[in-house]
Amino acid sequence: MLTALGKTGKFTVLGIWFFFTVFPIYWMALTSVKPKREVNDLYYFPNEGATLDSYRVLFKDYAFGVFLRNSLVVSLVASFIVIGLGLLGAYALARYEFSGKRQVMLAFLATQMIPGLISLAPLYLLMQKLGLINSLIGLTLCYVGGMVPFATMMLRGFIQRIPPELDEAALIDGCNRFTALFRVVTPVALPGIAATFIFSFVQCWNELFLAMILIDSEGNKTFPVAMRSFIGGYWIEWGALSAAVMVGIIPTVIIFGLMSKFMISGLSAGIVKG
Amino acid sequence: MTATMYQPSRKRAASTTRMLKALAFLTPAAVMILVFVFYPVLRTVQLGFQNFNLFDQLNIGYNGLQNFRNLINDPNFGTVIKNTFLWVFVSVFFQFTIGFGLALLMKTKFKFIGIYQGLIFIPWALSGFLMGLVWKWIFDESFGVLNDALLKLGIIDSRIPWLSDARWGMAAVIIANVWYGVTFFVIMILAALQGVPKEMLEAAELDGANRFQTLFSVIIPYIRATLILIVLLRIMWITNFPDLIFGMTQGGPAGRTHIISSWLIEKLTLDADWGAASALGLMTMVILFVFTLFYLMATRLEKDSGV
Incomplete structure (x- = not known):
């Protein structure tokens, strides 16, 4: 019983840290595929408008x-x-x-x-x-x-x-x-x-x-x-x-x-x- | 070290050729270090006592302690020192505590531990400056995801001016720094934990010690010297780590989130005052040196590690 609880607790903590570590990178990746006019829109998952335009701008214009x-x-x-x-x-x-x-x-x-x-x-x-x-x-x-x-x-x-x-x-x-x-x-x-x-x-x-x-x-x-x-x-x-x-x-x-x-x-x- | 096994008096000639051979191997590395590491230190000492401003190149020359006086009389000096202490000690406290906790949880293997470690160790390999930009975007007052999430969860009811207010700004850069630096502690502490002999842990268990007793009376004493050393190294490293702040706030608003090293970068680039920047660098070195002495005395490291 105690070990089961301990295990749940352990993986919860590891899970929280995983989320905290990966989220900033996920957020940047998400921003990078948002269409230009939606960059400031706060949605959390890519939608059907996802595009690589920002990458094209990066290598072509910059x-x-x-x-x-x-x-x-x-x-x-x-x-x-x-x-x-x-x-x-x-x-x-x-x-x-x-x-x-x-x-x-x-x-x-x-x-x-x-x-x-x-x-x-x-x-x-x-x-x-x-x-x-x-x-x-x-x-x-x-x-x-x-x-x-x-x-x-x-x-x-x-x-x-x-x-x-x-x-x-x-x-x-x-x-x-x-x-x-x-x-x-x-x-x-x-x-x-x-x-x-x-x-x-x-x-x-x-x-x-x-x-x-x-x-x-x-x-x-x-x-x-x-x-x-x-x-x-x-x-x-x-x-x-x-x-x-x-x-x-x-x-x-x-x-x-x-x-x-x-x-x-x-x-x-x-x-x-x- | 094996130095005690070696007897220099045995054969002088043999020892000389050996030394020459060793020197031949060492010379290339030594030359690079002398030119690119030790010479710059000497030059910094010189620059620290010179009026050396790129905007005022006709008047380059020694000016005694003027650079140091200017720094101390700067209205931002007190804030910079206070921020540096906050930045270093609050960051290290959380990095150490979280890192230690995570290392304990990762000590026993579980499924996918390899992938898990690979992913959560990633911050170590990333540029502090780039991650500063990432966090700047997350902390953005109007379009940042953090304010948005906190609003949606009902934790706050008005947007926090994370990067335009000095107090929130220090909190923000420290949060980002904790994110960045936990990895280092996990890696180091995990390695130290794996060095604790299994017999000691088994013996503690046989004696009826619970997990906390084992942790505090067996594990921590055993790896104490390592812990003391990595905390010291990290304190020095974080003091000289302006990259995150440079990406997030550039020391702003109005220089209120500068730490000593990000201020140095500003003196060097924006102000082009290399005398002041060098003086600041020298001050940092002296402060760190004195701190190290006190730290080693307070922790009595040499007693434990037998160095």
């Missing part, structure tokens, strides 16, 4: 394809570089004992205490010196710099779980440390690498303020920066905006949905940010 491509390129390239540099660093920290290692690890961890926002102005000035203002390359570099410390620590956690005998065997078979890392350790650490990659991708995809400051030409805007122009004026066109929000969250939702198992173990293993 040319959102370009912004999506920019975001995709920057996030993918940055995340690949982050994994490359992170794997090298993580391997050193997981497999070598050397003096000063403790200090190096502390320096990596200390970066997590530094609020990213304080770097905005200095990074602009730095990019200005390098001639990389309004450049997607400059933005990518900054993202790599921001993500590398966390990725290194996260990957180190995964590499440490792999028995060192594995790469020692590879060394005996004629590999050097470098080829051992890429031929032997990397394949085994692949789930961890995937988790780190997704984490990095999501962070880059969602980043707004740095992109906002570094990029000023229409053609180089990333997706969040382009979204900002929607709210710049007094009048907000909620139909197109909700379609844009849906387009902007779909990539991360899909990736996360496919990989949530990895992410949960990965994030909690590799400490905590985001």
Whole structure:
């Protein structure tokens, strides 16, 4: 009896939270398919007038394809570089004992205490010196710099779980440390690498303020920066905006949905940010 | 750590080559961090003590503590600090409590738990700024679904000016932040709960402990260090999370829903006063550092975790 009640209570609570979590996204999806003249009408289920017009407006009138491509390129390239540099660093920290290692690890961890926002102005000035203002390359570099410390620590956690005998065997078979890392350790650490990659991708995809400051030409805007122009004026066109929000969250939702198992173990293993 | 197993005096030459090899692996990452993380911090310290306004570029130069004085004398300063405390502590309180509760409910598997988790963890992967826009639309006074639903349910009889009134505005951004951040706590606490040894739980059950006794005298003490650490990390993170507010209110009306980090963004972009923005960033860092010291002393974290 008590357990039955407990069960009902448990699923009621889980159900309420589910509703609260999903409703805002449902509401945005619903708004995005309402016909233009009905955007302000408060009905709760799509009617027969449901249309993809808002999405058409988004890609035709606002040319959102370009912004999506920019975001995709920057996030993918940055995340690949982050994994490359992170794997090298993580391997050193997981497999070598050397003096000063403790200090190096502390320096990596200390970066997590530094609020990213304080770097905005200095990074602009730095990019200005390098001639990389309004450049997607400059933005990518900054993202790599921001993500590398966390990725290194996260990957180190995964590499440490792999028995060192594995790469020692590879060394005996004629590999050097470098080829051992890429031929032997990397394949085994692949789930961890995937988790780190997704984490990095999501962070880059969602980043707004740095992109906002570094990029000023229409053609180089990333997706969040382009979204900002929607709210710049007094009048907000909620139909197109909700379609844009849906387009902007779909990539991360899909990736996360496919990989949530990895992410949960990965994030909690590799400490905590985001 | 295995540092104790390693004896540096054994062979100096071997240790040097080992160090060089390790350095070769570490250098690329280290260079990126030095250039893109640590150098900007130093530059911020410099900017914080400079008159550095993009609208006044002829007069860039050191101005002592002027930026800090200007900030403290700003009529909005008190509100910003108060809002920051509300934003951080009210959000973290609800995120933690709800997250802990949900994690306990999800500890034992049920049908479709995988799909359920996948769906309720989604907020974690979404852009705070975009979700700020979503919540802005939900909280809209005239056309927002929240006022409409509350009216239809008979809970209110006139529309609440959610985003045009500062008090309701703070409530609104905090509600959105709770929505956004519960996921993090569920993920972390769920992982911690799964680390509690089954034997301990069985032993408690054998001793006749009920669920609440097990929770408070076995589970919570066991994961206490983790809880303390994730709350601290989250407090720091939320302090520096202006994205939601930037999407929802942009700090308005009249700067009354700004927190310290969204104010920093306004100084940086709208006012183009990079000296003030940097000074604000430095203040945030110092406040967080002092808070961390007190927090760690108050919770005596090091005693429990054996760090």
